[in-house]
Amino acid sequence: MFAMPTDKPINKPAYWLILSQNKLVRLENQSTFILARHSELEFVSQYLNNAVRVGQYQQTDCYMLDMEQQAPDHSNAELIGLRDALMSENDDAFNIIARAWQVAVFLRTHRYCGQCGSQMQRVDRELATHCHRCQHRCYPRIxxxxxxxxxxxxxxxxxxxxxxxxxxxxxxxxxxxxxxxxxxxxxxxxxxxxxxxxxxxxxxxxxxxxxxxxxxxxxxxxxxxxxxxxxxxxxxxxxxxxxxxxxxxxxxxxxxxxxxxxxxxx
Ligand SMILES: [Zn+2]
CATH class of the missing domain: 3.90.79.10 (Nucleoside Triphosphate Pyrophosphohydrolase)
Structure with missing residues (x-):
């Protein structure tokens, strides 16, 4: 659907904010920030191309990964609401969770061009979607x-x-x-x-x-x-x-x- 992002995660430990439906995935004994190599996150392997780097958390790269409507197939996973996630983490976490969520909402709601209706492509160099038919470009809405x-x-x-x-x-x-x-x-x-x-x-x-x-x-x-x-x-x-x-x-x-x-x- 989207072009391969240039910020594709390499296989070293990173923090993952994983969205499923309208919730965040939390694994047992972890916070909403899941610290793992992506090879350890088997249940999201088919969504890795959707990963977007949303910044750093505790000096470690942090990625948003959207499973869209799929529920996590993982025995120790639970889904928590955005408000609960924001409240349960420290102050540093607030803005990065907010950013991850807004990026996911942006990508979910900009699959098609608002001007001509064609499919949009993700832009490699910046967080945007682009319509190659009419050149309309969209950025996350604030x-x-x-x-x-x-x-x-x-x-x-x-x-x-x-x-x-x-x-x-x-x-x-x-x-x-x-x-x-x-x-x-x-x-x-x-x-x-x-x-x-x-x-x-x-x-x-x-x-x-x-x-x-x-x-x-x-x-x-x-x-x-x-x-x-x-x-x-x-x-x-x-x-x-x-x-x-x-x-x-x-x-x-x-x-x-x-x-x-x-x-x-x-
Ligand atoms: Zn267009």
């Missing part, structure tokens, strides 16, 4: 999102979104629209979702968020004017919370969790 923690004196605005887990409150977030700056996106999202104006917008940090290909860009801001008035669509409830009376909030492995912590520290 969707910029803003996420913002808003303070009012010693309190922080937390909201319960329609898509949040039951009882979970978080900072506001939303996709950047075409033609919009990050700052404009923050002001617009806050006004749309809770009806307030903010000021003193400051950049905080960013995080790839592979559900499926977002790049979260975090900001801190302060309340300027207006009363909370939720949109009832994306946001069902929102209020100001002090540090000693927080509801359930996202874990600190997510940028939302770190933003909340940083906002309340000041």
């Amino acid at each position: 969707s910029p999102c803003i996420i913002v923690a808003i303070k009012k004196q010693q309190q922080i605005l937390l909201a319960r979104g329609r898509h949040h887990k039951q009882g979970m409150y978080s900072t506001l977030a939303g996709f950047v629209e075409s033609g919009e700056s990050l700052e404009q996106a923050v002001h617009r999202e806050v006004m749309e979702e809770v009806g307030i104006k903010i000021k003193n917008l400051r950049y905080f940090d960013s995080q790839p968020w592979p559900f499926p290909h977002s790049l979260m860009m975090g900001f801190l801001a302060e309340h300027d004017s207006g009363e909370i008035n939720v949109d009832g669509e994306e946001i069902l409830e929102a209020d100001w919370y002090a540090a000693d009376s927080l509801p359930v909030t996202p874990p600190e492995f997510s940028i939302a969790g770190r933003l909340i912590k940083a906002a309340l520290r000041k």
